[in-house]
Amino acid sequence: MNLSFYNGKKIFITGHTGFKGTWLCRILLSAGARVAGYSLEPPTVPSLFVSTGTAKDTDSIIADIRDGAKLRDAVNTFRPDIVFHLAAQPIVRTSYKEPVITYETNVMGTVNVLEAVRSCDSVHSFVNVTTDKVYLNREWAWGYRENEELCGFDPYSNSKSCSELVTYSYKNSFFTERNSAAISTARSGNVIGGGDYAPDRIIPDCIRAVESGKEIILRNSNSIRPYQHVLECLRGYLMLAEMQYENKEKYGGSYNFGPDDESCITTGKLADLFCGAWGSGASWKVIEEVDAPHEANFLKLDCSKSKTVLGWYPKWNIRTAVEKIVEWEKSVSSGNSAKEMTDRQIKEYFEEYHV
Template sequence: MTMFNNIYKNKKVLVTGHTGFKGTWLCLWLEMLGAKVIGYSIDIPTKPSLFELTKPKCVDIRADINDFKKLKSVIKKYKPEIIFHLAAQPLVRLSYEETLNTFNTNVIGTANVLEAVKENKFIKAVVAITTDKVYLNNETGKAFKETDSLGGYDPYSASKAACEIIISSYRDSFFNIKDYGKTHKTLIASARAGNVIGGGDFAKDRLIPDFIKAVLFAKKLEIRSPQAIRPWQHVLEPISGYLMLGANLLNGKKQFATAWNFGPEKKDTKNVEQIVRILCKIFPGAKYTVTKTKQPHEAHYLKLDISKAKKELKWVPRWNINTTLNKIVDWTKSYQQKKDMKKVCVEQIKEFCKTKKC
């Protein structure tokens, strides 16, 4: 695979959150690119899990992102040139129950990663993963640009907005692009992706995993917020963005050390019920109801403006919503048939790389 001009070949890459849904896809892609991956995660967040199904080739370290001593020693020992920081408590609803854990893991965890980078000058690039939920959401329905104000109603969104402020503070104070090549050699960027979906997500309280579970166990799906609009995208879309961003940072392109949105095209930003209706067509017989139970607050409109990534990074979404949902269905059928899921994921990555745009 020559994508990314072989920049990841034999590169030592630290991925935090490597045992999670997105982390596993990233590790599989990095393995295909010939990178030497060091993974750092507290545990495997779900059972079953994509990580256990595919076993990406990596040094598999299980430790807490809040164990600063351990994190520093791992970085010192393995000397990665780039870090993709994904470790987080990523669920909005759980953040209402595990509020302090969410703030500790997401906010202090991110500060720990950046502080460890400060102490280890050989790191050339950091891509820190936040979310589309970092924006101050007044529910106007407009698509957020990277320059819009940060905010956060629920603890998860607030924690990720806080991460953005911390990332920008470290960048301004210690890794300022004005001083790049003089006092430091590290470029730091953040990436804000939309609602990521794809094969192998077994998380609780997410629409697609809940739909798949309902199909697998012949149960009726209960959906909440049917009119809530989200920027749905296949997991390979933001992962390709993270890798492109990382490649540019590794190449010393300092103008890329900033914040980036990675979302779908406007036409693919749909509401929850529209997504479920498409899935019900692909899986005839699947049924759903709308829950009547009162739910904790979640944003109603969430749309991302991706013009900056398209124009400057030359990144474009490749799979539209129909292709994305069909890929998830293909993945799920292979899983039901007990196929080799690493092969299935690798094939999907290859297909994704071949698609120009659909």
Template sequence: MNLTPSFWRGRRILLTGHTGFKGAWASVLLADLGAKVTAFSLPPQTEPNLWQTIGRHVAIDSHHADLRDVPAVTEICKTAEPEIVLHMAAQAQVRESYRDPVGTFASNIMGTVNLLEALRPNPRLQAILIVTSDKVYANTETGLAFPENAPLGGSDPYSASKGATEIVVRSYAESFFGPLGVPLASARGGNVIGGGDFSSDRLVPDLYRAAQKGAPVELRYPAATRPWQHVLDCLSGYLGFAEYLANKGAADPPSLNFGPLTDESLTVAQVAAAIGEGLGNGQVWKQASGSFPPEKQTLRINSALAAKTLQWRPRLDVNETLAWTAQWYADFANGKDALELMRAQISRYGT
């Protein structure tokens, strides 16, 4: 991962969203690096749930709290006294944002505001990294890969909430944290996949559940393309960026994309076929019937700036990403321990 283990050992970290898929992997990475992690998130939302499965064996201080609960967020930030903040908690699903736009905007925009307000009095802060999304850009579906300076936008409520969060981050960086010498930046990750995601209404978990039943998964937009990447590639970027910000002492650059190589663009159907085959499902997918809220059909991001700034690039190509993901789920389905599977892939990936 090109991380510096001595940087993380003993460092006080505040992590939000640790009961989610990426957050659970981040918890393991940070704990195994020897960081002193305080984490908070909503209670696990799915059954099974990766954090619920592994959490009692991961050495972090875990709390349940809602970003919209100002007193709870304030108290956790005060007690944690973090040096590094990794804000990953969010309402992260496009279709859910259509069902509950108010909750999505409240969690993603005002939740971030609440967190940043709670952090302002902390004298120990060295860097804050806010995780947003590859969907923050005004996507006219030209097929071009978005660089960080592309216009922000968002048609659906989820994308709009994340684009607005980017504006909040810049405002707080320039108005409050920058003058204090505390770097505040954003990270825009691609479509992250990997073992242990059991979220509802998301492609890979849906494929896993379908394989368990020996049934095809229903795809709304099988021809849509996304910047698929493995969770370890994405998290190596996040942690590397946080380390860089703390060492540099300035949010320069103020945001970075983390995604696959730009020529590795697969459709939803191609990903489904590969994962389904890896899980031994002979009936992988079928076209879903009915009408659905609109989603962008093409999305690509350009990670050249991360390569230049951090010497970061994905270690796993798209075929390896799909193979590692399918293997994790296949092994889990055969009774292997989730945390052992995670640590085995982390060791294989390397730091």
């Protein structure tokens, strides 16, 4: 891909105040795009969105994805070329506590954004970002392909499966004309990177522990996940949006963006890599939980379609990803600019691999 495609393009992002949304904003801004965002206030304090000052660089609208009329007005006022839908209630454990809000946000939020896209003839490309957890997880040793059965277990995962089905229905019902928007969904693994402050995520938990001089606590050191740096999947989303913009019949559809097998590792191995990169005697231990909510033990994606059709391949393996996170966190903790550090890693990533 060539980021110059996005120079001058108008891009609308739901969920732009979140961790992944902020990184996507920073990439597009560096490419010369005009970016508008629609989201709730940043979900954490501190937040990457605030520390990078991204609100000043974008047309930022703070609003609820469940407000369909307001969202539709925002899209039609901005008249984007491309829409990325990232807004969601993204935490599995939160979904057990707040299932209704999770379904309202993740299912009806998707309906609302697709209605907004349907009402705006400037949109040429739409990508709904879901998760690897949309699949019916059989704890197989091999990765799930895009044509596998969708049936997430917990309210978060299941609501994202529903979001996929909503997108599929809208695509076939309302976006079949040649001049209508290209519609796709993107499924990625466990995303990690600098500036993530979310609760109940392994890397933020590691950072909070070591910065307070405590031992890292793991719930399950043997669960296997497909970990990848946030820039990896975002490059996939950007490639997909660009390629289906040019040819919707050929490239529209569902795609997995996950790491290679070497980066599908246990939580314990990830903690080992983090402690090794952080140094200063960082260590971890396991505390078994009583009556813990269900979480998958093994989950992996087969990304053959993305590699074959789009030409997308992972670039930073898990060791490099962890090193980049530690570099980001230590730099920002020592007083350097979060915005400059984020933009620098984006520049390094895209220049190093000529993408």
